[in-house]
Amino acid sequence: VDVQALEREAQSAIAGASTTVALDDARVRYLGRKSELKQALRAVRDRETGMALNALRERLEAAVAARAAELERAELDRMLAEEFVDVTLPGEAQRRGHLHLITQIRREIEDVFLGLGYEVVDGNEVEDTWHLFDALNMPPEHVTRSPLHTLFLDGDVVLRTETSPSQIRVMESRPPPVYMVSLGRTYRRDTTDATHSPIFHQVEGLAVDRGITLADLKGTLLHLARALFGEDRDVRFTTDFFPFTEPSVGAAVSCFVCEGEGCRTCKFTGWIEMGGSGMVDPNVFVNVGYDPETASGFAFGLGLERIAMLRHGVPDIRLFWENDLRFLRQF
């Protein structure tokens, strides 16, 4: 047998097979039982010829396998090319729910303060006047204590107007340091309109330790403002007054709409009010049994609805309470 001629012929037939059927034909013809090669192998008598023929068989088998793989792959490609989907069609519908926007803001703020190592406290909403007013250094004649501003259940039981009673309770329960934020529902006798709701949500923070300063308050609020409104934000303090803090300061964030150029959101001042804050008044420390000479601290309060309205351009606070899915599903 002319090994070389046979190989040339077989290799070209294998390489030339363009379908699996043609390849199988070629395999039968050159490697089948009746093939010239197999017959030659059966007839072989000397070792050298046997080795050459077996080597040829192996080469041809490998060539067939390789060609088969090629053809299979081409076949699959052809088939897949026909399984066409319009990828611009919508997928299988799966309804997801939505967290209320206020919950989303609440979580963001919780996370900021958890990151700073603060406790998150959600206290009771029905409070007594000691924890809501007296302990917070609000004298009996303070306007908030009037039934015109606060919802009373009876003479000294009230719906909390802010979450700070939780802070008083924590301070009463243990010595400094205290680092906490309280979040939850608060109540005021406000007539409902686009920016007022008798029920709203507050976050109030309190840090009491040795050597806490007004600068620490500013840095903390700056950290919060940047988390909520973007890394380029700045915080400004303005003088203010609250019975439970001294000095008291209003905190404003640089406008994220106009970058300080002046727009309707910031009322053309470049600054947006965040909320009230200040250094805890020494009288508050005395009321909870802390020594005002060694303990110092800051406190702040923000409205969650206000943050949501500012950041997302929600025009009317009532939208938060209407629960229209067309609103809820936007966030």
Place this chain on the structure above:
Amino acid sequence: MRIPLSWLREYVPVSVPTAELAERLTVSTCEVERVSRIGVPDVNGNLGLYRVGRVVDAAKHPNADRLQLCRVDVGEPEPREIVCGAWNFGAGATVPVALPGAILPDGRTLERARLRGTVSDGMILSERELELGLDHTGILVLPDPWEPGTPLADVFPLAEEVLEVETTPNRPDLLSVYGIAREVAALFGLELAPPPGRNPERVGDETPSLEIRDFDGCPRYVGRVFRDVRVAASPPWLKARLVAAGMRPISNVVDVTNYVMVALGNPLHAFDADTLRGGIVVRRADPGEELTTLDGVLRRLDPADLVIADHERGVAFAGVMGGLETEVRAESTTILLEAANFEPVGILRTSERHGLRTEGSNRWEKGVDPHLAPQAAALATELLVSLVGARWTGEAEVAGELPERPVIRLREDRVGVVTGLDVGRDEQDEILVGIGFALDAEGDVITPTWRARDVTREIDLVEEVIRIHGLDKVPSTLPLRRAMFGRVKNDQRLRRLVEDLLVGLGFAEAYTSSLVRDDPHPQALRLPDPLSAEQAVLRTTLVHGLLGAVRRNVDAGNEEVALFEIARVYLPTGETFPEEPRRVGAITHGGFTRAKGAVEVLHAALHLNARFERAANDLAHPGKSARLAGGWVAELHPALMPGGWGAFELDLDELFARVPERRVYEDVITYPAVHQDLAFVVDEDVLAGDLADAARAAAPPPPRPSFVRPASSTSIAAARSRPAASPSRFASRSSRRNERSPTRTRGPSGMGLWRRLLSASAPSSAPKPAISDPKLPIRGVARPRTGYLGSNLSHAEEDPQ
């Protein structure tokens, strides 16, 4: 409070741009809410087009009955012809004139106009057209004979910028132009003029009778008598200032009292002295006493109300509002001027009690400096004599003990300790002296009388120093921590898990009111004085709020409505405080099964088992209502909400308390699971849960994991609807047993187990012989079917196969 800048500049020569002034005040003193501009626009020499004019002659317009044709000298070689619609002046009158091209306060540009055949070469102006006042009945005739052509801006401020400031309740001293001027002087290092008001010479020796019976309520009362008073309109500059400050000009006498209040912050009152019967008595109201106030309202006084009375009756609500009978009228000629001081809390209470808030009460209730009254009296006297032409003929003063000025030690390092920003002693002193504080020989700080209520402690001085030094200079730092307690607590983590899970199941979160109209709990806490009947009761369940939200969504045409809420409810305890457990409530389309499915997934996520049992619920469909530990799940009664709405409400605190602290590993590797479906025919009232319980009871004891789970409600319902499979009184119950068998049996398996199961499956309370006796032919077939489920086996089956 509105602060006209021209008025402010009378006390302090501030010249920085208004925006900068507003900014500094906002940071250090009080918020400047906006700067408003009133009057003639001050642009491109516009003010120069406003002149003093003298009417040379005036006569009826030849072609119009209601117009006057005037010739007006405005300082030019020839008088101008001007057509005017007003008739309250004639030849010789000095009037304000705008020339053609002038931009008017309302923004229009004045054109040379042809009116009824005559060209009008300018405009004679009324108060209102100049935004000086509200009067538009005639043009503004100037009382003094100014030279024609004089710029009108020299006569009174034509253009005015007004700072609208919002002051804090601790700073009544800022409710005055002079008070703001004092701060401005300190902030910009400018010289402050002495307080306005110099007593002119008194021209009489009358001593009005004054008596204070309640020095707590009225520590001081200065009364002055004026005669030959001619009540008239105030001069334009005074009106202009009052209007700019937001006050309505009334008459010269009343305007003077208001002017002094705005200038210095001490409210005054003027009585028509001829209507007073005897002298002034300051006392508490008598029981049943009545008083008609200036607004014409007859008010019944409370014995706690402080009144100014004469010897017969009350004549004014002290500090709040004067009485109608003794008010100054056009014909009044003698007045008694009251410059007093009233204690704040009493005024606040009276004002609240009677729903009467005035410019006066707003200042008194914050605490006006008792040392201010003589200064206010001096300024009023000066103005009454110079503007009203009155003669000051008498005076009396009664005063109780006035409070001492606080003396405070300010440790030098204290500002730095509190604020994180060091301010040196010299600068501290300079700042404090700049805003009226004094230093005594020992270096201690003495509070000025107008701040004596507010600044009494070292910390108060720290605030004064830092606000003037500049809150903007305070650096940003974070607390240095030595101890840390904060972390996500378990209930916060679990709450988020519940929220996220429900969101994943397609529920949207709702926020509904904690205050409701009605609540099913008979003892639910009720507000004695609610905002409205809709917000009167503290709710004990979330479902009603959610129901309202669902209805609103259905009405709005929203589809696939599923809402949940996590909030507190308020359970009456009989004690002072209610319990306030946190609940999760939800309402969803898809009826009972969808609601229950959500409850089950929620339990699974918390690694809790839920056991449901039938329980009636007023809100629920009577046949689709269940109770479980911590709450309920039901389909809402169709009368309440038609359309098959599933609902549940669970107590989160109770759920969370049961969540296992740590999960312990269960073997997952040894054997594949065996899976068997069984169907039983049982009495209609046998519950699937009881059957499953029986199966569990029959199963070998733990730790062998063996899940017995009734097939879904829908398949049971389907079975019920197939009469062939559920003959007459029987319904089929199908159970799936996920059995972990090590034996990989292919044949019928576990028959012994199932026999025990069936014998145990009868509720013990009501034995069902048909089932409990394993020897009886069971109606229906237990169809053990085994197969390989992907899961795994761990424990040996007791029963031999």
